[in-house]
Amino acid sequence: MSFERKELANGIYFNAVHETKFKANLISLRFVVPLSADTAAKNALLFPVLLRGSERYPSIGEIRREEESIYDTGISDSVYKRGDLQILELRINLLENRYAIDGMDITGRAMDLLEDILFHPVTENGVFREEYVESEKKMLVDDIRAQVNDKRRYAMTRLVEEMFEGDAFGLSELGTVETVSSVCPSCLTAQYRDVLARARVEIFAVGNFNFEALSERFAAMFGKISRGELYPLETAVLAKPRDEVKTVYERQNITQGKLSLGFYTGHSVSDGNYHIMQVLNTVYGAGVTSKLFLNVREKLSLCYYCSSAENGQKGYMTVNSGIEFANEKKAVEEILVQLDHMKNGEITEDEITDAKLALIDSAGRVGDSTGTLMNWYFACVMNEEILTPEEKIARFRSVTKEEIVRMAQDIKLDTYYFLCGKEDAAK
């Protein structure tokens, strides 16, 4: 396996991950833009609208039939946030050419389709077709409203909203019902041009390609657009915790309460010792040998799940659990007691070894799928530190108990969110 990276044009990078053991390759384009209230909705709508029709394939049916014809080469879009940045992705999963029964150049045809979708959208009088824009707006609004359907994820999203109120990271990467509704075809078209001109673009090709030819093809594609001033791309790490814990209770007609706690850590990937936080988090609450699993679930039988997660962009940690409403106090108490144990050094060597082995195992399997390889190297380029999984493994091994304890002492409860039942609901 090898990794190479080069800049094709101002802010447009081609990342080649060469690996021959897969039958299907991956091409992904990630457009990195600032997450802001003004543009989040427009950005979220961009790729869905592009996928509605291009000059050669002017309807979604024609696009999908072409995808299916090239050996089920799916082109999918997604949008997510990473720190204060919004990432817009187009991803293509394609069978390697040598598996084509009829000698088809699968990669070539997929690239033709991609180019048409990305650079030749269906327009009317120079703007996106209104029908497509309106239809995608309606679906995005539905998606935003449907976030309430999955209570576990809903609670986690709401916690972040509350904890980061007033901060870019508190915004939804989908925009809001209001901002989506106010998008018009001409303002979306203007945003499309702006993103093409100013976004940082990380292109990934993972698998077995003629990388030289592929990078030339991308260079030619992007060479046709004129690039402008690049967007400023920065993420602000939490500077300090709240003076007083922010407490939010939300009520719904449900039978199980969802507890979501947000903790300030202040530590981020850019500090260079974030691997300590990852071991800390694994000892505390990630996985089935963690303190939270063994105590809140196994010892006290309070829940089916109780786990923690760290975020190395913004410097915070969360704990999530599904519990009986009446057990709220008991569960919170135990979660905090276990955190105190971390701070007081009540950690066994076994706990640390188990946690390290789990992290080492997960880094060790990065090379086993095109998707994990891409995510690994994307994180590297965003963190501005290219590391192999082996180098990261060495860092995990080096973490000591003292380092964990010292870092744990910086952790402080910041936001308390509980999704609970209606007061008048029967227990």
Add this chain to the structure above:
Amino acid sequence: MKDTRITERETEFGEKYFYTKHRSGLDIYVIPKDFATSFAMFSTKYGAIDNCFKLEGEPEFHEVPDGIAHYLEHKMFENEDGVDTFSRFAKYGANANAFTSGTMTSYLFSCTDHLKENLEILLDYVSKPYFTPENVEKERGIIGQEIRMYEDNPGSAIYYNLLEAMYEKNQTRINVAGTVESIAEITPALLYDCYYTFYNFSNMTLCVSGRADMEMVLDAVNRILPEREQKTIIRNYYSEKPEVFRKRISAEFEVAKPMFLIGVKDIDISDDSRVRMKKKTEMGILTDMLFGPTSPFAIDVYESGLVNGFDAGYDHGRDSSKLLLEGETDDPETVYGKFVSYIEKNRKEGLSREDFDRIKRASYASYIKMFDSTKLAQSFTYMIHDDCDPFDYGEALKSVTFEEVEALFEKLFHEEYYAMSVVNPVKK
């Protein structure tokens, strides 16, 4: 191991597996892959639907509470020496888990190192039940919360409701986790009864993919599995009529928009596994032709904005066969009406041969992509539990004809086989 016959098979695209039937009756598959990750799955053909059974020679059927297979899965992690199974795996960096479905219970792990040691732990803990009144009691709270979690999940409710509408008596309708009431009846004695019935090795499979070889796997199996008498299980499944039990079922949840799930019931399941495999390939292609991403139906409901998140799926195995359509819409009855008239239109005008060719090729491509997965042992297990050889499946996929798919279309779709489950938003 002179008495063990090992079969080797290879595909034209370079994939390989080794198979043997162990003297205990256990079916063992080893699939070598050039991945850092190895994956092992030890499974029994026992799931939520097996609530009424006896061993050959026993006079009476045993009836057990709903959710017991899943409860048993949770309790297998308990060991007599008090050491938790997860922490045993953790010593070797493995990622372990287990799950229960309607028809199987699986114990699995994946790891990048110490495959041998981890495999030994897997074989050991699954072959040593240890149930006490205390440890069985302790689990009731945890599983109770797991059940509550699903009770608040509209996606789970809409699915089980549909099963209750489609099937009148058949055990397919049983919720895998059971209910808070049904699991209250579970005792150590009942768990042992189920364990010694269904965890006999002739009812089980072991699949290992990754950096594994048959010699190492067989050596571990020989050393660790206890001698156990092979038994024949007689399962009592309640038979079903072809028509659905109820046409409609609905529930209310805190959701933004109504959700629908349409089911097409099919009870034409052959006892011959080769016939089932053939039909499965035909059903996959037919489902995609009619309701896949390029189908006129999927495109129509997308472009008109009638449905958000439309998806179609099917299953066809020994114990169940059905086609499912789902999505979110303001008007489930309109979607249902469209579905019925779309089928009638296709019946009149015939299916498209061009669609068939394109989709058949795409299906073969996604079959090949399956071999990129580090969880190949899991895909193998699903097929093997239905007596379907994963390599034969690829061949069967290539040999499906348009005429066969047409004939299946004629048989599968009739209004009395359709049911719809709906979740409506709570009225404020």
